[in-house]
Amino acid sequence: MRINQERFGEINGREVTAVTIKNSHGMTLTCLNYGGIITKILVPDASGKVENVVLGFDTVEEYEKYSPYFGAVVGRVAGRIKGGAFTLNGKTYHVTKNENGNHLHGGHRGFSHVFWDMETAEDHHSASVAFFYQSPDGEEGYPGNLQMKMVYTLDDDNRFTIRYHGVSDETTLVNVTNHTYFNLSGNLKRDVLGHTLEMKSHRFLELDRSLLPTGQILAVEDTPFDFRSGRRVEDGVRSTHEQNLIASRGYDHPFLLDRHFDREIVLTDPESGRQLIVETDQPCVVLYTGNQLGDDFMIRGVQARKYLGLCLETQGLPDAVHHPHFPSVVLEKGGTYQAKTIYTFCVK
Ligand code: G6D
Helix, strand or coil: CEEEEEEEEEECCEEEEEEEEECCCCCEEEEECECCCEEEEEEECCCCCEEECECCCCCHHHHHHHCCCCCCEECCECCEEHHHEEEECCEEEECCCCECCEEECCCCCCHHHCECEEEEEECCCEEEEEEEEEECCCHHHCCCCEEEEEEEEEECCCEEEEEEEEEECCCEECECEECCEECCCCCCCCCCCCCEEEECCCEEEEECCCCCEEEEEEECCCCCCCCCCCEECCHHHHCCCHHHHHCCCCCEEEEECCCCCCCCEEEECCCCCEEEEEEECCCEEEEECCCCCCCCCEECCEECCCCCCEEEEEECCCCHHHCCCCCCCEECCCCEEEEEEEEEEEEC
């Protein structure tokens, strides 16, 4: 394992530092102390050609100007909170309304837009970056002083693990995810419509036109949302199913996972042979197929465009605070929030 750090840029006078970890099987991962942003993941294809498989930039300025959460940790609460308000223990809190009167992805300066303190560590078969962030009481409207720890670990089996840990001195909400956009073709040479996805999920959440869960849990049976036997991503783009149309022709939906740490999510690019297996302890994964990606910027020389990358955001259910039948995302005072997701890269 090799791990090194270098200056990436500067934001508001503070240095943005990049940490690169390289394992002994040709996989490299680079991440930043700003937003925990994963800027690059290099993995081999079936012929051994090592290429980048995530959407990212090489300058801070591009992240600030163009990035729709490329590679970033998202929180305190990922997804949307209806009306930007919620009630805990009889008290109503108002969080930032940063999208159409709702709260999205932790607000204007959520976890994706703050500096995290970093510590690196390595042993013979793995290397880690531990990130720490103290989210003060009232940040973006959330109650409680929340101490967050996030650990990225890359090992010699091409497994990249993300662990989250949080404690708060007041009851609050926590539901954190990583918003990396994957594209297994290598250096964005194709979009993800030809990728196949297999998911052990027989239910997904219905969305309204604001992309908020309605509370209805739908069966995937006989719909373009049935990934149990594997399906091309483009099926959701060609689909006339109301939910694919609501998502601007594609997917932007939470899928309830039937299994955990049992190859529950498998993304494959048949042409390169690259495969990504995602396994998690989280109840759901939001599949977002980049339907709202703009085309007014370049990504390392490639024109940005719809479907150039897709996100597999493992997390609690969005807007759970307003749906008592969803698993809770309330972190009680003195309790502990923990989550773990493993991304294994291989070739088919
Ligand atoms: C859009 O609806 C999508 C979200 O799911 C995504 O996270 C965001 O773009 C980047 O708002």
